[in-house]
Each structure stands twice: as structure tokens, then as C-alpha cells.
Amino acid sequence: MVFKNSIDLYKKALNLIPGGVNSPVRAFKSVNREAPIFVKKGQGARIYDEDDNEYIDYICSWGPLILGHNHPKVIEEVKKIIENGSSYGLPTKYEVDLAELIVEIVPSIEKVRLTTSGTEATMSAVRLARAYTGRNKILKFEGCYHGHSDALLVKSGSGLLTEGYQDSNGITDGVLKDTLTLGFGDLEKVENLLRNEEVACVIVEPIPANMGLIETHKEFLQGLRRITEETKTILIFDEVISGFRLALGGAQEFFGITPDLTTLGKIIGGGYPVGAFGGKREIMDLVAPVGRVYHAGTLSGNPIASKAGFATISYLKENPNIYKELAENTNYLLDNVEKLAEKYGVDVCINSMGSLFTIFFVDLEKVENLEDSLKANTENFSIYFNTMLDNGIVVPPSQFEAHFLSIAHTKKELDKTLEVMEMAFKKIGKKNAK
Numbered sequence: 380m381v382f383k384n385s386i387d388l389y390k391k392a393l394n395l396i397p398g399g400v401n402s403p404v405r406a407f408k409s410v411n412r413e414a415p416i417f418v419k420k421g422q423g424a425r426i427y428d429e430d431d432n433e434y435i436d437y438i439c440s441w442g443p444l445i446l447g448h449n450h451p452k453v454i455e456e457v458k459k460i461i462e463n464g465s466s467y468g469l470p471t472k473y474e475v476d477l478a479e480l481i482v483e484i485v486p487s488i489e490k491v492r493l494t495t496s497g498t499e500a501t502m503s504a505v506r507l508a509r510a511y512t513g514r515n516k517i518l519k520f521e522g523c524y525h526g527h528s529d530a531l532l533v534k535s536g537s538g539l540l541t542e543g544y545q546d547s548n549g550i551t552d553g554v555l556k557d558t559l560t561l562g563f564g565d566l567e568k569v570e571n572l573l574r575n576e577e578v579a580c581v582i583v584e585p586i587p588a589n590m591g592l593i594e595t596h597k598e599f600l601q602g603l604r605r606i607t608e609e610t611k612t613i614l615i616f617d618e619v620i621s622g623f624r625l626a627l628g629g630a631q632e633f634f635g636i637t638p639d640l641t642t643l644g645k646i647i648g649g650g651y652p653v654g655a656f657g658g659k660r661e662i663m664d665l666v667a668p669v670g671r672v673y674h675a676g677t678l679s680g681n682p683i684a685s686k687a688g689f690a691t692i693s694y695l696k697e698n699p700n701i702y703k704e705l706a707e708n709t710n711y712l713l714d715n716v717e718k719l720a721e722k723y724g725v726d727v728c729i730n731s732m733g734s735l736f737t738i739f740f741v742d743l744e745k746v747e748n749l750e751d752s753l754k755a756n757t758e759n760f761s762i763y764f765n766t767m768l769d770n771g772i773v774v775p776p777s778q779f780e781a782h783f784l785s786i787a788h789t790k791k792e793l794d795k796t797l798e799v800m801e802m803a804f805k806k807i808g809k810k811n812a813k
């Protein structure tokens with residue numbers, strides 16, 4: 380495969396954009412690649428780069444594209460309004476339609492405010508929790524990523540972890556002091572902390588997907604719910620990834636646990652910029668202009684994003700079998716990956732939930748938290764990534780991210796993927812044997 384146009388674009392971009400990319404993990408740095416691929420277009424489960432190489436895509440825009448690229452239903456709906464105008468700074472019907480659908484489907488949400496990104500949603504939810512409780516401190520879990528607002532960039536996952544650090548520079552000591560962190564899954568420590576400190580909220584990815592995917596134990600979330608209720612702490616489920624992915628009603632429907640506030644993003648914009656935070660009416664009515672917790676946005680609830688999100692969610696709602704099929708396809712793929720790992724003597728621990736999975740190259744029975752995930756062999760991951768890419772399969776360019784499946788990934792794509800995976804596992808096995 381030739382990557383000339385992507386390499387040229389990257390060289391140009393390096394002089395114009397920090398690191399040549401507008402979000403760090405796109406740089407392919409951690410997988411020792413000369414340049415990322417620059418994407419020209421996508422269709423179904425496939426993307427095409429500026430050199431016209433074709434790939435099966437397991438990034439799916441990091442989650443939004445559960446229906447695959449350019450799903451006809453979404454495009455059809457977007458086309459209907461795109462020529463009307465782009466944004467008005469005044470309300471539109473499409474925001475109300477999307478809000479109505481979210482409130483109908485997500486168990487904990489009685490009222491919802493649309494934003495432009497997941498970062499904005501989590502930032503605003505934390506502010507709201509502080510205002511509601513009158514407390515300052517917040518608790519998050521190591522390796523969970525909740526976007527890049529100051530308060531949440533502590534012991535963070537995703538791109539930071541990939542780059543080899545967890546706390547961003549440029550955050551004041553005051554902010555750092557108010558963000559408490561604990562290991563994911565350590566209920567005893569949570570209980571101890573919440574009984575001894577005044578904490579406004581616990582924010583958690585109900586299925587962490589930003590330190591690689593972690594398979595959450597339901598008991599942990601149940602415990603969080605019980606302790607937060609008893610200590611009058613707000614429980615925020617950050618469902619930016621899990622919302623409408625793990626189940627139609629997200630992780631909260633899947634586990635049957637109702638948080639006080641929920642943050643959403645990704646799928647609810649159908650591939651366009653979006654986010655949302657919502658929850659109990661009583662809490663949400665503190666948001667301006669009803670209350671004095673300020674949140675605003677020039678492009679909040681953008682009509683095109685709202686329409687694309689509405690079309691995506693409506694399709695999921697009308698086709699509830701999708702979730703079962705996605706899980707079956709994921710399991711089909713992963714059962715075969717287990718076999719490949721065994722055949723070539725490669726240590727892996729595979730975590731999966733629904734249509735999300737991570738293949739950790741690690742000699743552990745289970746990867747349960749950040750400490751475990753950091754034990755992964757990133758050199759082996761790099762071989763895996765590069766073999767996949769060089770043979771037409773795009774997987775996340777980091778050991779610490781999840782693969783995403785869409786409904787466009789059919790048996791044909793999965794079998795082609797397995798063929799290339801065999802090449803990767805063979806190479807890793809050979810290297811290990813040396």
C-alpha cells in the first residue's frame with residue numbers, strides 16, 4: 380500500500396497544527412507510525428484515505444457511527460434540511476424532537492440540555508452537581524476519560540494515557556485539589572471517602588472504554604448508587620460512549636441502575652458535533668435560564684446534528700435487534716481471536732461488552748482497572764496495529780482505546796478482519812519465540 384498523500388499532508392499539517400492533528404490520538408505516534416492516514420470518505424464499514432486505500436474501520440469516529448458511515452437513513456434526513464440553513468442562534472423543532480426521544484429512552488433523564496461536545500456535557504454536569512449540593516469536591520476514577528475540562532483531566536484515560544501521562548499541564552492547584560481519584564472498582568475506598576469528605580458528585584464511565592475496555596461488575600455500580608444515595612452525593616453516569624451503544628437506553632438500562640445525571644454525546648449526533656447532559660427535573664431546573672447554573676453555546680442543539688442524531692436513534696429504536704446482532708458479531712470475531720492467540724502463543728486478555736472490545740496484549744486473566752491495563756505490552760500492540768493497517772484494517776491506534784463495531788460490519792468484513800489478524804498474531808508469536 381502507498382501512503383504518499385497522507386504523509387505529505389501530515390508533513391504540511393505539522394507546520395500548521397500542533398502535532399499535525401486536531402485530537403492527539405489521531406497522530407499514530409504511540410504505534411510508531413510515520414504518519415496517520417488522512418481520510419477522504421467513508422461508506423458502511425469502510426473508509427478510504429487520500430491515497431485511495433480502502434480499509435475496514437473499527438474506529439467508527441470513536442463511537443458515533445453505530446450505523447456505519449453514511450447510513451442512508453441519516454443522510455436522507457440530513458439532506459432534507461441542510462439547504463435550509465445551518466444554525467440560527469434561535470430554537471428549532473429538531474432540538475425538541477431529539478430531546479423528546481432522549482427523554483423517552485434514557486431512564487434517568489427527565490430533562491436534557493444539548494451541547495456541542497461530550498466535554499461540554501461532562502463539564503456542565505459537574506458544575507450542576509456542585510451547585511445542587513453546595514459542595515466543591517468531585518470524585519472520578521483513574522483511567523476514566525470525561526473530556527478535557529480542567530476538573531476532569533486528572534488521572535485521565537484516552538489520549539493522555541496513550542501519550543504516557545495522565546494529568547495535563549496548565550491546571551491550577553485549586554482545581555487539582557478538588558478532584559479526588561480512586562481506582563476503578565474499589566468500592567471500599569469509595570465508601571470510606573464519601574463518608575469522610577463532602578463530595579458533590581461521583582462521575583463514572585459505567586463501562587470504562589478509555590483505558591482499553593473494562594468489563595464493569597454490576598455490583599460496583601450498584602454500590603456506587605447505594606453509597607451516593609446515602610451520602611447525598613450526585614451520581615453522574617458519563618454515557619458519552621455507552622449511551623445508545625450498550626443498549627438503547629445505555630448502560631443504565633443494561634445494568635438497571637439509575638444515576639442522578641447522565642452525559643451523552645457521540646451516537647446522539649449521528650456523526651455530527653453534539654453532546655447532552657440530563658437527569659432529574661429538580662436538578663436540571665437549576666440550569667440557566669431557569670436557574671443560575673450557566674451553560675450556553677452558539678451551536679448547542681445545532682439543527683443538522685439534532686436531525687442526524689434523531690435519525691440515528693429512531694433507527695435504533697425501530698430495529699431493537701441491532702444490539703443482539705452487534706453482540707453476536709463481536710462474539711464471533713472475538714471467539715476466533717482467542718483461537719488465534721492460542722494457535723500462535725500470544726498472551727492476550729480480551730475484554731468486551733456489546734459492540735465494544737479491547738484486545739489487551741497482556742499475560743493476565745482479566746484486566747479490571749488502570750493498573751492492569753498499564754501492564755499491556757504496547758510493542759505487541761504496535762505490531763498488531765501496523766499489520767492491520769498495512770493490510771486494510773483500521774483499529775484504534777492505541778492499546779488504551781476500544782474497537783467499535785457498527786451494523787455495517789457483516790460476516791464478510793469480520794472474516795477479512797480475522798484473516799489479517801492471523802497475520803498479526805503470527806508475527807507477534809514469531810517475535811516472542813525469538
Ligand code: PLP
Nearest residue numbers: 496497498524525526619620644
Ligand atoms: N466522556 C467519554 C466517556 C468520552 O469517551 C469522551 C470522548 O471520547 C468524552 C466524554 C468527551 O467527548 P468529546 O470528545 O465529544 O468532547
